[in-house]
Amino acid sequence: MTQLIIILCYLALLLMLGLFASRFFRGTSSDYMVASHSIGPFLLLMSIFGTTMTAFALVGSTGEAFKEGIGVYGMLASSSGIIHSLCFFVLGVKLWGFGKRYGYRTQIQFFRDRLDSRGIGLLLFPILVGLVIPYLLIGVISSGMVMQTMTAGAMPELFPETAGGLPSQWGSLLICIVVLIYVFLGGMRGTAWANAFQTIVFMVLGVVTFGVIASKLGGQENLWDNLRLLGDSISESKATRVEMSKTKFFTYLFVPLSVGMFPHLFQHWLTAKSANSFKLPVVAHPIFIMIIWVPCVLIGVWATTELATIPPPLQSKPNAILPFLVKTQAGPLLGGFLTAGILAAIMSSLDSQFLCLGTMFTNDIVGYYFDRNASDKREIALARGFIIAVVVVTYLLSLLKPPSVFALGVWCFSGFSALTPLAFAALYWKRLTKWGAYACVLAAAGTWGYFFSDAVGKAMKAGNPGPIRTYTLDLTIAGETYQLMPVAAIFAASLIAMIAVSLVTHPPKEETLEKFFGKTSTK
Amino acid sequence: MSRILCVLLLVLLVLHQDNWFWTDSRLVFGFIPIGLFYHACLSVAAAIVWWWATKFCWPVDTSEVTTEETHG
DSSP states (O other): OHHHHHHHHHHHHHHHHHHHHHTTOOSSHHHHHHGGGOBOHHHHHHHHHHHHOOGGGTHHHHHHHHHHOTHHIIIIIIHHHHHHHHHIIIIIHHHHHHHHHHTOOSHHHHHHHHHTOSTHHHHHHHHHHHHHHHHHHHHHHHHHHHHHHHTTTSOTTTOGGGTTSOOHHHHHHHHHHHHHHHHHHHHHHHHHHHHHHHHHHHHHHHHHHHHHHHHHHTOOSSHHHHHHHHHHHSOHHHHSOTTSOHHHHHHGGGGGGGGGTOHHHHHHHHTBSSGGGGHHHHHHHHHHHHHHHHHHHHHHHHTTSTTSOOOHHHHTOGGGHHHHHHHHHTHHHHHHHHHHHHHHHHHHHHHHHHHHHHHHIIIIIIIIIIOTTOOHHHHHHHHHHHHHHHHHHHHHHHHTOOTTGGGGHHHHHHHHHHHHHHHHHHHHOTTOOHHHHHHHHHHHHHHHHHHHHHHHHHHHHHTSSHHHHHOOEEEEETTEEEEEOHHHHHHHHHHHHHHHHHHHSOOOOHHHHHHHHOSOOOO | OOHHHHHHHHHHHHHHSOGGGTTOOOEETTTEEHHHHHHHHHHHHHHHHHHHHHHHOOOOOGGGOOOOOSOO
């Protein structure tokens, strides 16, 4: 019951924050969607970090380390520290400049202008929305599961079928309602504030959890002795990467490029007060990733040792490892706070995704094709209406409990990564044409679809979603097999198609290039 | 982006593929596997490179950015 009370108090706090943020609302659609470009360095850092780190940062990192060993840090975390900041630096700052100058609120508005193409939006819109929705579902479903697991035993008479835990569908509904309220009321400002608050919560609680588990798990008298004992107990396969493919590790570098095309991150970039606001996020992002990931990876590999007795049913559920250790090592109070931390990580991504889908529907579809002269009041009403619709649809989809939705995570990221060459070229390559852009998007969609359907076929044959998650391209050269992440091939296909088609089609108009590159020739 | 920054980024990416610690199970400070410690240091190195980039290769002069239109 203690855990449930802490969770409810935390959610109430968030609602109060949303209400407070709404008092600063200026009544314009620009304020609702991009906070009137008023977000300074600290808030920008926290909101961007909170948006890019999902529940995976806490629960998933521990679970992956439990399965794969310490190599997951290099594969998923240190690579992100380099690549994410590269995207903020190279794409974020420039896109913010164009967004502020020309009033963009979505990526599609930028691409329409830069490519001088009305049609690019119709092609990009369903792809971007299609890639965000599974990502949203992962958040909604995991929030319900986390609440059910962590409140088990709290209400045995009310919910005997879930061992007294709040049923996952109720937990998901509660989270959707809370996020909906603060996004509805506070818009982007409320979202940025809530993200900043939640990022602080999950970072602090992540470190506290590490401290508590590290000082109890080994059973020694002090923390240092515990750490040494735990370190000595890690098996060689988990302390090294002997079982990890070097080429798979290398091609995983393409996955973090996805942040270059996340529509919700684009919207966060636009909230910056000035270009200088990006400096802190660019520098601190790798350090923040390290603060969260190193302790979680260590806990994950410690869980594989004989010092942590993980019951057999949990061995096949790596995402349950961290909640299990917290429950057994830390007790209900920290358990409640950690649940709040995990929910914070989930909600700090969900809110931005809900808001960005509402913004895209309002600006890219209704505002562009049906109601170009909408007033601020109408635009805000439309955005809010779409946000409610997106939340309802996502929640209803989550009730279907799609069995392989978690395996879709890396596929969503791969899809966004494959579109990132388009963002780079739009900003730095004058010769990019609209036909080159179409070729890029279609090549990305085509190769993604091909590999994904192959993975689904293998999963159906195997009778479980495992092959969707572990799918690789196996290249055999001179008798040696090299595993590659499919994202590498999808990325290469979209890049080659974009360059080849751009070079054989008419260059963009001079006035378009002047708008984005100043007065220069196309050569 | 300056050439120095491009070189530094390339170095970071090369260092990321640390084949030299792939099978090394030594512990640093008696408890952190060296492969994990190395990549944590790489995160710090990335932050230092980005700090340098924001000092010496900052791409935008903020005074140039002025609002011209309200809708894209």
